[in-house]
Amino acid sequence: MRRLLVAGNWKMHGTRQSVDSLLKGLNQQDWPDNVDLMIAPPSLYIQHCLERLSGSPLYVGGQSCAYQAEPGALTGEISAAQLRDAGCEFVLVGHSERRSLFGETDEVVRKKFAAALACGLRPVLCVGETLEQRDAGRTAEVVGTQLKVILDAFGVGGLAQGVVAYEPVWAIGTGLTAEPDQAQDVHAMIRARLAMLDDEQAQLVQIVYGGSVKADNAEALFAMPDIDGGLVGGASLNADEFGAIARAA
Ligand code: PEP
Helix, strand or coil: CCCEEEEEECCCCCCHHHHHHHHHHHHCCCCCCCEEEEEECCHHHHHHHHHHCCCCCEEEEECCCCCCCCCCCCCCCCCHHHHHHHCCCEEEECCHHHHHHCCCCHHHHHHHHHHHHHCCCEEEEEECCCHHHHHCCCHHHHHHHHHHHHHHHHHHHHHHCCEEEECCHHHCCCCCCCCHHHHHHHHHHHHHHHHHHHHHHHCCCEEEEECCCCHHHHHHHHCCCCCCEEEECHHHHCHHHHHHHHHHC
């Protein structure tokens, strides 16, 4: 039986004041104990979040990490080792905004995944197609290619040490959500692809859905057999809504 994961990606949002009030709200939530919970704040606020959330079931994660774990001359970057050292448990890798706005290739994503595993972080591998690719009937091919680079390097067992987040690019931050059946189809396709390589491990891989998850659509999405929770962007900036999403899982 897979545990569900509900994760919040705060992206580049927050000030000291708004982060404090969000943390206060998060600390007032009634968290379910059958769900893994995580927030990924801007790295500047990670330490503060860890301190304020101490004693809460929420894990803290990074939104990205450098492609190498070793210290080095990579101005502006934060390594997986530093995230782990700070107390993080997770790190997002290959978020579509990193891929499209910062030119992250599958090869860079592979290196980041490797760095995360090497440091004991659970990488959340984000995959998903654009609207153009979906309309062209290329969803399985695009998602398959994004997965293949990780599977070739780490196998299904390596992937199972992390999490897969299926995030159709057309549903991220747009208010458009994949219908539960539509998302389930892709999640089932991903799991079937993993099962062809290693059925036992494939059943253990957490595959979460991301793309305009909200309190009012979470329950239907999470009820799908291959949807193991959600990666939540905008709605994770509201503590009550994030709490409600977690309780829907
Ligand atoms: C995300 O950033 O991963 C995301 C899914 O964002 P949103 O929930 O705002 O669509």
